[in-house]
Amino acid sequence: MNNQIFSIGYRKLGTDRGPTRPIWPIARTGLQIPWRHRLSKLSLLPALAVLIGHAIWLSAIVIGRKAGEVAATENVAAALSVQMVAGVFGDVREVLSAFIQSQFYASAIALSFLGAPLIADDVHAGALDLYFARPLRRVDYILGKCLAAALVPLGLLMIPTLLLFTAAAGTAAPGQSGELWHLLLPSIGGALLATFVLTGLVLGFSAQAERSRTAAALFFGALIVLTTLGNGLPQAGVSVAGYFAPDRDLRTVMDALLGARGTVFVPVVHNESAFMSFLALLGMASAGFASVWLSLRAKVSS
Amino acid sequence: MLLSFLNLTQRFGSFVALDRVSCELNGRAIGLLGPNGAGKTTLMKVCLGLIAPDSGEARLFGLDVRTHGTEVRGRLGYAAEGAGRLPGLTGVESVAYMGELCGLSRRLALRRAHEVLDLVGLDESRHRPVETYSTGMHQRVKVAMALVHDPELLLLDEPTSGLDPESRDDFLELIVSLRQNAGPAIVLSTHLLHDVERTCEDVIIMHRGRVRYAGSLAALQGPSTQRIEVRTRGPAAALLTALRARGAQGAPGRREDTLEITLRPPLGPETIWQAAAELGAVIWHLEPQVLSLEEAFLATLAATLPEDL
Numbered sequence: 001m002n003n004q005i006f007s008i009g010y011r012k013l014g015t016d017r018g019p020t021r022p023i024w025p026i027a028r029t030g031l032q033i034p035w036r037h038r039l040s041k042l043s044l045l046p047a048l049a050v051l052i053g054h055a056i057w058l059s060a061i062v063i064g065r066k067a068g069e070v071a072a073t074e075n076v077a078a079a080l081s082v083q084m085v086a087g088v089f090g091d092v093r094e095v096l097s098a099f100i101q102s103q104f105y106a107s108a109i110a111l112s113f114l115g116a117p118l119i120a121d122d123v124h125a126g127a128l129d130l131y132f133a134r135p136l137r138r139v140d141y142i143l144g145k146c147l148a149a150a151l152v153p154l155g156l157l158m159i160p161t162l163l164l165f166t167a168a169a170g171t172a173a174p175g176q177s178g179e180l181w182h183l184l185l186p187s188i189g190g191a192l193l194a195t196f197v198l199t200g201l202v203l204g205f206s207a208q209a210e211r212s213r214t215a216a217a218l219f220f221g222a223l224i225v226l227t228t229l230g231n232g233l234p235q236a237g238v239s240v241a242g243y244f245a246p247d248r249d250l251r252t253v254m255d256a257l258l259g260a261r262g263t264v265f266v267p268v269v270h271n272e273s274a275f276m277s278f279l280a281l282l283g284m285a286s287a288g289f290a291s292v293w294l295s296l297r298a299k300v301s302s
Numbered sequence: 303m304l305l306s307f308l309n310l311t312q313r314f315g316s317f318v319a320l321d322r323v324s325c326e327l328n329g330r331a332i333g334l335l336g337p338n339g340a341g342k343t344t345l346m347k348v349c350l351g352l353i354a355p356d357s358g359e360a361r362l363f364g365l366d367v368r369t370h371g372t373e374v375r376g377r378l379g380y381a382a383e384g385a386g387r388l389p390g391l392t393g394v395e396s397v398a399y400m401g402e403l404c405g406l407s408r409r410l411a412l413r414r415a416h417e418v419l420d421l422v423g424l425d426e427s428r429h430r431p432v433e434t435y436s437t438g439m440h441q442r443v444k445v446a447m448a449l450v451h452d453p454e455l456l457l458l459d460e461p462t463s464g465l466d467p468e469s470r471d472d473f474l475e476l477i478v479s480l481r482q483n484a485g486p487a488i489v490l491s492t493h494l495l496h497d498v499e500r501t502c503e504d505v506i507i508m509h510r511g512r513v514r515y516a517g518s519l520a521a522l523q524g525p526s527t528q529r530i531e532v533r534t535r536g537p538a539a540a541l542l543t544a545l546r547a548r549g550a551q552g553a554p555g556r557r558e559d560t561l562e563i564t565l566r567p568p569l570g571p572e573t574i575w576q577a578a579a580e581l582g583a584v585i586w587h588l589e590p591q592v593l594s595l596e597e598a599f600l601a602t603l604a605a606t607l608p609e610d611l
Contacts, residue, residue: 009421009479009483009484010421010449010479010480010483010484010485011417011484012452012484013406013414013451013452022402022403022405025399025402025403025408026403029388029391029395029399032390032391033388033389033390033391034390036390121389121390122388125386125387125388125389126382126384126386126387127386127387127388129347129352129380129382129386130382130386130387130388130400130447131403132350132351132352132375133350133352133375133378133380133382134375134376134400134403134404135372135373135375135376135403135404135405136372136375136403137372300352
């Protein structure tokens with residue numbers, strides 16, 4: 001026996017409709033579609049590996065210091081071992097700075113799979129008409145896609161940074177934890193800046209390409225080219241090219257932020273190199289967002 | 303007034319897609335009829351605000367599409383021609399998502415999605431990804447996506463293209479049932495005359511970006527356009543030439559002395575008598591014929607607009 005459908009006929013809907021700014025449904029669905037591919041899930045593994053690696057590094061610092069401090073109360077040799085541990089493993093601020101720099105690329109890998117299809121797939125499938133035949137503004141669509149793209153680096157950068165910070169602050173000796181709290185805002189600031197840059201870049205390429213694979217290749221390729229140029233050209237005497245490398249810019253800004261106490265943005269403004277790096281990162285992100293805006297303005301009139 | 307266009311013009315480079323389109327209609331089911339490239343899809347996209355016209359004005363529900371685009375789109379449902387879909391989502395997810403884009407809560411959108419999918423007759427396959435659908439299933443999902451937020455006007459662009467006869471029949475039945483029940487008003491864009499004849503009461507005929515006719519289907523097939531069979535004793539070919547010169551369309555009939563003459567207002571049967579009198583031809587048989595939609599359509603397309611001259 002075949003299944004049959006019995007409809008009650010067309011039913012009028014009441015007036016229970018909300019405001020039509022569906023940013024969250026666009027973001028949720030934007031991530032839901034690529035998440036169904038196995039490769040997208042696997043793309044999170046590098047980010048997980050970076051997190052575990054830095055967590056181990058941080059644990060080694062904290063455990064080494066604690067053990068050393070306990071022993072240092074009894075003899076000089078142990079006190080020296082504390083200094084040795086600090087010398088070998090660095091300190092918490094170095095861990096956080098290195099984590100954000102490394103996780104920047106790990107997040108970029110994940111974004112190649114989760115963020116690159118966000119606009120490219122809509123263009124390729126002819127779905128833009130589906131969106132803009134609804135009471136949807138261009139800006140709502142862009143905000144929805146931005147939120148979707150930003151959620152990936154936020155989840156891979158911001159949350160792990162906070163976890164690492166909490167772990168460091170929670171396990172530190174009472175005298176040190178107060179000092180660590182000064183690192184909280186700069187860490188969040190660095191993670192947000194990285195998120196902003198990655199979101200802008202991935203959406204910029206996604207809006208220009210008509211296939212998600214092309215967008216992913218362009219996005220990741222651009223990061224590699226910029227990094228290579230940024231690291232290679234200064235050695236050839238073109239020092240200003242150093243600002244091309246986003247990871248280097250991010251590390252410079254992070255080091256400036258984490259090295260300062262107090263307000264987040266003041267030290268960046270006073271440090272010329274960090275300020276230039278900050279401007280370079282803003283420029284990259286802005287170029288990406290401008291590309292999204294211009295591309296959509298050309299494709300839809302509403 | 304449901305639809306109102308005033309001197310709407312849209313160019314794509316040197317190609318004029320809409321050429322001073324002006325008409326007003328207020329029906330429950332309107333056929334937008336015309337050959338490929340007539341400007342039907344462009345007109346629909348202008349209604350949706352997807353294309354900003356070069357000049358002129360389009361009003362839906364009395365609202366200017368340019369200034370009230372969001373409000374107008376909230377009251378419209380649109381099922382586009384072609385592949386417009388969201389690969390990776392199932393049928394029911396696609397429909398619910400479109401509901402959310404129109405302001406429905408997630409829960410209400412999902413409930414409503416199942417309701418409209420029942421209405422369009424999509425079974426358990428609604429839980430399969432849309433890229434695995436056949437053309438017929440895909441058309442059903444597109445209509446469900448257009449209906450989910452309970453629009454006041456449903457724009458269907460070539461909804462039966464690519465369907466097998468049975469699916470097409472079911473689809474047309476669905477349109478009729480929507481029209482007859484509490485469903486939205488419908489604008490059906492197609493080049494298939496039968497679809498319009500079966501489902502619509504009013505029709506807009508477009509050709510080369512211009513509106514050739516806008517009004518009721520009955521009037522199009524009725525006395526306003528007359529096809530008359532004429533038998534004459536005398537110079538039939540000369541009579542045909544004389545009638546053509548007066549603006550009538552015509553062709554030689556089945557017999558040597560027979561002519562098939564099509565007259566559109568302001569021309570009436572008296573035109574034939576006058577032409578015959580001038581030529582000295584004797585008319586001994588004159589019989590009005592009932593036009594099929596196809597004949598009326600072709601006569602409308604063949605009619606020369608004053609601007610064409």
